[in-house]
Amino acid sequence: MKITTETGERHVLAVTVDNEAGVLAKITGLFTARGYNIESLTVADITADHALSRITIVTSGPPPIIDQIIAQLDRLVPVHKVTDLTDQGAHVEREIALVKVAGTGDKRIEALRLADVFRAKVVDTTINSFIFEITGNSEKVDRFIALMRECGLVEVGRTGVVAIARGAEAL
Amino acid sequence: MTEMSGADMVVQALVDLGVDTVFGYPGGAVLPIYDALFNHPQIKHILVRHEQAATHAAEGYARVTGRPGVVLVTSGPGATNAVTGITDALLDSIPMIVLTGQVPTTLIGTDAFQECDTVGITRHCTKHNYLVMDPDRLGPILHEAFYIATHGRPGPVVIDIPKNVQVAVGTYSVPARIEHQSYRPQVEPDAAAIAEAIELIAAAERPIFYTGGGVINAGPDASAALRQLVGLTGAPITSTLMGLGAFPSDDPKWLGMLGMHGTYESNMAMNRADLIIAVGARFDDRVTGRLDAFAPHAKKIHIDIDRSSINKIVPVDVAVLGDAGRALDALIAAWQDKGHKARDLGEWWRRIDGWRAARCLDFPEKKDAAAEIMPQRAVKALFEATRGRDPIITTEVGQHQMWAAQHFGFSAPNRWLTSGGLGTMGYGFPAAVGAQIARPDRLVICIAGEASLQMNIQEMGTVSQYRLPVKIFILNNEWMGMVRQWQELTYESRYSNSYSDSLPDFVKLAEAYGWTGMRIDTLGELEEGIQTMLDTPGPVIVDCRVAKLANCFPMIPSGAAHTDMILQPSDVTGTMDDEAKALV
Numbered sequence: 026m027k028i029t030t031e032t033g034e035r036h037v038l039a040v041t042v043d044n045e046a047g048v049l050a051k052i053t054g055l056f057t058a059r060g061y062n063i064e065s066l067t068v069a070d071i072t073a074d075h076a077l078s079r080i081t082i083v084t085s086g087p088p089p090i091i092d093q094i095i096a097q098l099d100r101l102v103p104v105h106k107v108t109d110l111t112d113q114g115a116h117v118e119r120e121i122a123l124v125k126v127a128g129t130g131d132k133r134i135e136a137l138r139l140a141d142v143f144r145a146k147v148v149d150t151t152i153n154s155f156i157f158e159i160t161g162n163s164e165k166v167d168r169f170i171a172l173m174r175e176c177g178l179v180e181v182g183r184t185g186v187v188a189i190a191r192g193a194e195a196l
Numbered sequence: 197m198t199e200m201s202g203a204d205m206v207v208q209a210l211v212d213l214g215v216d217t218v219f220g221y222p223g224g225a226v227l228p229i230y231d232a233l234f235n236h237p238q239i240k241h242i243l244v245r246h247e248q249a250a251t252h253a254a255e256g257y258a259r260v261t262g263r264p265g266v267v268l269v270t271s272g273p274g275a276t277n278a279v280t281g282i283t284d285a286l287l288d289s290i291p292m293i294v295l296t297g298q299v300p301t302t303l304i305g306t307d308a309f310q311e312c313d314t315v316g317i318t319r320h321c322t323k324h325n326y327l328v329m330d331p332d333r334l335g336p337i338l339h340e341a342f343y344i345a346t347h348g349r350p351g352p353v354v355i356d357i358p359k360n361v362q363v364a365v366g367t368y369s370v371p372a373r374i375e376h377q378s379y380r381p382q383v384e385p386d387a388a389a390i391a392e393a394i395e396l397i398a399a400a401e402r403p404i405f406y407t408g409g410g411v412i413n414a415g416p417d418a419s420a421a422l423r424q425l426v427g428l429t430g431a432p433i434t435s436t437l438m439g440l441g442a443f444p445s446d447d448p449k450w451l452g453m454l455g456m457h458g459t460y461e462s463n464m465a466m467n468r469a470d471l472i473i474a475v476g477a478r479f480d481d482r483v484t485g486r487l488d489a490f491a492p493h494a495k496k497i498h499i500d501i502d503r504s505s506i507n508k509i510v511p512v513d514v515a516v517l518g519d520a521g522r523a524l525d526a527l528i529a530a531w532q533d534k535g536h537k538a539r540d541l542g543e544w545w546r547r548i549d550g551w552r553a554a555r556c557l558d559f560p561e562k563k564d565a566a567a568e569i570m571p572q573r574a575v576k577a578l579f580e581a582t583r584g585r586d587p588i589i590t591t592e593v594g595q596h597q598m599w600a601a602q603h604f605g606f607s608a609p610n611r612w613l614t615s616g617g618l619g620t621m622g623y624g625f626p627a628a629v630g631a632q633i634a635r636p637d638r639l640v641i642c643i644a645g646e647a648s649l650q651m652n653i654q655e656m657g658t659v660s661q662y663r664l665p666v667k668i669f670i671l672n673n674e675w676m677g678m679v680r681q682w683q684e685l686t687y688e689s690r691y692s693n694s695y696s697d698s699l700p701d702f703v704k705l706a707e708a709y710g711w712t713g714m715r716i717d718t719l720g721e722l723e724e725g726i727q728t729m730l731d732t733p734g735p736v737i738v739d740c741r742v743a744k745l746a747n748c749f750p751m752i753p754s755g756a757a758h759t760d761m762i763l764q765p766s767d768v769t770g771t772m773d774d775e776a777k778a779l780v
Contacts, residue, residue, distance in 0.1 A: 043378065046327070047315060054320050089507060096504035102324040102344055105378040 033087035035064070036111040037118060037188045038095065039196060043103040044070045044078040051101060052080060061086065061094050065120070065163070065185035077105065081187050083163075108196050115191040121184045122166045127154040128177030136176035143169045154179075162186075202331035203228035203362040206295065209338035211238050212370060215266050217257060217633055218242070219250040223270025224310060225297030228362035230268075242633055242662060245654040247274050249626035251281020252652070255290045256630025259613045260588060262415060264291035264345045265630060271297045272310030275356075276317065280620060282352045283321040287617025288438060289413055291350035293341055294322075300360035301329055314356045323351030324379075329358070331366030343374045348381025349502040350413055381501060385518035385526050393473075393497045393514045394530040400471035400495075402544045403431040406454065406483075409438030409616065410476015410500060410520045412609045418521030419443070419609045422475065425528050430538040432548055434462035436477050437601055438616040445605035451548065452557070455483040456752050457598040460556035463758035465548055469494045476500060476520040479509040480617070481779075489757030499523040556750045556763055557602055565720025571596065571671045571742040574722060575603040575643065578669060581726045587639040588631045590614065592624040592648030595677035598748045600643045622651025625668060629655055632664045639667070639730070646672040646739075647696050656709040659735045667729055668737045670702060673744045681747045686772045702739040711735040754779035 042048045049068055056063050065083040070076075084094060091109065098107045110116040124145070126136045129152075136155060140147065145159035159169050163186060170181055190196070200208065206229050210218070219242045222230045233241050244250040247269045254265025265285075269278050275296040285292045299308040315327045324344050326337050334357070341353040397403060405426055411418050419442040426433050426449055433443050434454040443450055452459035454466055463485075466472065472494045477483070484490040487509065496512040498505075499520055506515045516523050561570040575596075589604055590613040591597040597614055606612050613631060615623035628642040642649075649670060659666050679694040706713025712732050716725035716739070729736045747768075750761045755776040762768060 047319065047325075050316070051319055058320050089511070093504065093508055096506070096508075100348075100381075100502060100504050102376065102379045 033085050033090060034111075035083065035085045036091050036109055037116065037186060038082045038084065038098070039108045039110055039188065040080040040082060040098055041105040041196070042078050042080060043105070044075055045103060048078070048103045049080070051103065052082075052098065055097055055101070056084070059097065061090065067185040067187050081185070083186050106196060108190075110188050110190055113190055116188050117191060118162045118186050118188040119160055120163055120166055120186050121158065121160050122170065123148070123182045124157045124159060124170060124173055124178065125154060125180040126157070126173050126177045127179045129153050132176045136173060139169070139172050139176065145169060198368050199365055200368050201228065201232070201363060201365050202334055202357065203232040205331065205334040205366065205368040206338065206357065206362070207232040207236065207239065208368055209335055209370075210266065213339065213342050214263070215239060218266045218268050219244055219253045219257070219630065220268030221247050221250060221270070221274060223274050223297060225271035225299060225359045226268060226274070226295075226362070228359065229295070229297070229357075241268070242629075243658065244626065244629075245657050246652065247277035248280050248622065249629070249652045249655045249658070251278050251285065251292065251294065252620070252623050252626035253630030253633070254292050255281065255285050255288070255623075256590060256613055256627030257634045258285075258290050258292060258630075259412075259627070260610050260631045260634045262610065264293050264342060264350075267292065267294040269294070269296055270310065271299055271314065272312045274310075275314040276312055279317060279321060280618075282318060282354065284615055284618040284620045284623060285352040286321050286323065288615065289350050289409060290352070291345040292352040293345055294352060294354045296354060296356045297362070298327070298356045298358040301358045302360065304358065314354065318354045321352075322354045323349075325354040325356065327356045327358075328361055331361050331364045332369070334361070334366070335369045336371050339371055339374050340376060343376060344379060348379070382517050383501070383519045383522060385499070385516045385523040387526075389514055389516045390523070390526045390530050393516055394527055394534065394536070396471055396495055396497060396514060397429055397431075397473060397527070398531070398534070398536040398539070400431075401539070401541070402469045403429065403471040403473065403541075404451075404465050404469045405431055405433035405473045405475065406435070406466065406477055407433065407439045407442055407475045408436040408477025411439055411442040412476075414476065414519050414521035416609055418519075418524060421521055421524035421528060425524055425531070428528065428531055428538060430541050431473075432465055432545070434458065434466065436480070436483055436616070437614060439477060440601060440612045441606035441609045444607035446607065453601055455480075456485070457602065457748055457750065459602075460554045460750055460761055460763065461548055461551040463752065463761060464551040466491050466494075467758040468547065472496045474498045474500075474512070475524065478505045481509075484509065485752045486755055486757045489759070491758075554763065556761075559746075559749075563719070565718060567719045568743045569716070569719050569722055569740065571599050571673065571746050572603050573719070574669075574671055574740050574742055575599050577722050577726055578641070578643070579604045581723065581730060582639060582641070585639050585730075587611065587641055588613065588628075588635065590624040590628040590631060590640070590642045592642070592644045592651075593619045593621045594645045594648055595673075595681065595746075595748045596643055596645040596648075596671040598678075599671070604643075621648040625649060626652050626655050628666045628668070629658055629664060632666050633662070640665075641667045641669055644668055644670045645677060646670050646674065646699055646702075647676045653705075656705070656711065656735075660710050664735060665733060666735050668735075669729070670737070670739050671742050672699075672702075672739050673742050673746065674699065675744060677746075678748070684747065684770065685753060685768055686777055688770045702737050706735075706737040711737055714738045716740040
């Protein structure tokens with residue numbers, strides 16, 4: 026017999042939660058237990074009193090599954106609010122990558138030139154390496170890393186996506 | 197605000213929350229709380245023989261009273277043994293508080309003796325859980341835990357308390373207003389949704405109510421409202437396994453249970469309906485059968501307190517988020533405000549009567565006194581013998597559970613206690629213990645299979661200790677009957693490990709525990725045997741020998757539609773394709 030899996034559209038969810046031990050495990054565990062995808066997940070506390078954290082989750086699935094993910098998240102006791110930024114409309118997404126490239130000669134010059142095109146910053150250098158810091162949406166970061174593969178890429182660290190809705194309103 | 201030890205705070209909070217009974221088992225990491233409970237004037241502690249039984253007993257207590265059941269167990273194995281019952285309570289939405297001891301905070305994470313990551317292990321089988329690191333938090337957390345366990349969709353909450361937090365002295369405080377910061381379930385239904393729903397109900401030609409455990413959980417008033425609304429509309433009603441008792445089984449509008457072992461008329465009516473009014477039910481796979489053939493012609497109204505239940509399995513046309521009782525009250529008010537009158541559903545009822553004529557719950561049997569007892573007959577005889585005594589019935593899991601659901605009639609809520617969602621063998625007997633503790637003067641009967649009963653049979657000691665008059669009625673067919681039935685249906689009767697070998701002599705076992713033991717072998721002995729059980733004071737175990745190879749029909753085979761019911765044993769082919777085999 027065939028085991029089928031469904032694919033669907035990408036959604037960015039912003040989830041405000043109590044900043045307490047175990048909350049992140051509860052949320053990631055929900056995704057694992059119910060078979061939902063996590064493409065990226067970021068979390069940090071966002072209030073002056075450190076009471077709340079904001080989790081940004083990039084997930085994918087057909088519309089009923091996205092609806093179910095939101096409902097499942099929303100009923101967790103420590104979850105304050107779940108917002109589907111993709112559904113809500115215009116929003117800004119950013120992630121940061123640190124990209125280490127090693128090499129000399131033409132490859133090193135080409136890496137620096139491409140970094141300039143992508144407005145990546147050099148944050149560390151040795152005689153035969155650079156670390157670039159690049160900020161942008163995931164697609165831009167993907168493209169930069171793909172190009173660096175040709176120029177001596179040795180290591181990548183990425184933050185995952187943070188996102189926020191455009192305009193003056195808060196969530 | 198009073199200074200006291202953490203253990204005293206736990207007990208004080210239980211008293212303040214109106215708890216009168218705790219089911220538990222002591223151990224190293226909860227000794228301070230046990231000491232605080234010693235000879236306590238208000239809280240009765242029931243000592244079980246295994247922590248899993250404490251959780252099921254607490255579930256039984258909760259289902260009968262509507263109040264949360266409270267469990268107290270030690271760290272490590274105490275907590276892990278409780279996990280099955282906690283999960284059972286999560287799946288059946290039963291309010292429960294589980295207090296677990298934990299190693300001292302200084303030893304957490306060191307693989308200390310009897311340490312386990314209780315909050316980690318129970319994170320996904322609780323509605324919420326806590327690890328209390330500061331005694332001053334105990335008061336607020338216990339009160340919040342009760343709020344969470346009982347508000348919205350009920351469920352189990354675990355509070356893990358390290359031993360040094362129990363010993364330390366702190367300040368006991370009770371929150372002025374018990375309201376959670378982020379957890380605020382919607383109780384009152386939306387008026388627009390109610391208005392939309394009532395128009396659909398008034399206009400439907402072939403409506404059917406499909407109700408579940410949510411109506412029971414919403415309290416006796418919700419059951420009364422359901423009866424009123426069904427009466428106003430004149431529509432037929434079916435219910436899930438969890439919903440039995442919310443509507444009287446002797447009412448002509450009652451079609452019986454639906455789903456895999458539901459009645460033919462219920463399943464056919466669901467399939468042909470033009471409107472399904474789902475109240476506190478969650479479109480479980482045991483109910484829907486094959487999804488793409490489920491109620492193809494029906495619009496669906498779904499009343500549920502849990503937003504995630506809506507559109508999870510079956511997309512619905514009108515969603516009413518809120519408490520089942522409040523929603524039913526609102527529907528009744530809207531029906532009356534609009535001046536709706538029941539439509540003439542005569543044509544619909546004529547079709548239903550046609551399906552009823554199949555008499556799907558009939559079963560072949562020999563009638564002479566020496567004949568073997570059909571298990572269905574045993575349940576029917578038990579039902580007849582206890583009419584007017586308003587018994588509380590618990591079950592284990594398997595064929596006997598389905599026969600009890602099919603053939604025992606319930607006319608009020610909180611009298612039918614069975615493990616629906618998790619399907620936990622070993623549930624019924626400890627649940628009967630909890631029910632009997634909650635209702636000492638009522639007749640409590642556990643209808644059991646000989647296999648399931650053995651999963652928590654150690655609780656016979658608990659029953660003896662507290663002199664509980666629990667009756668266990670075993671439908672003994674010497675098989676894990678439902679497993680054997682599926683092997684017959686799917687694996688050409690290769691009965692792999694489903695025979696109940698080396699059974700104990702249940703009569704002698706009863707005597708060993710100071711109970712009364714009885715055996716019923718033939719049809720001629722059945723009625724008198726049941727009467728003797730009922731007339732015997734104290735706990736009784738009845739080993740009722742039934743037909744060994746009887747199967748539970750009607751049945752929707754896994755992966756089949758409501759219209760493809762197996763009504764008779766002769767319909768069984770003995771094989772299935774891989775798609776069907778893969779379904780549970």
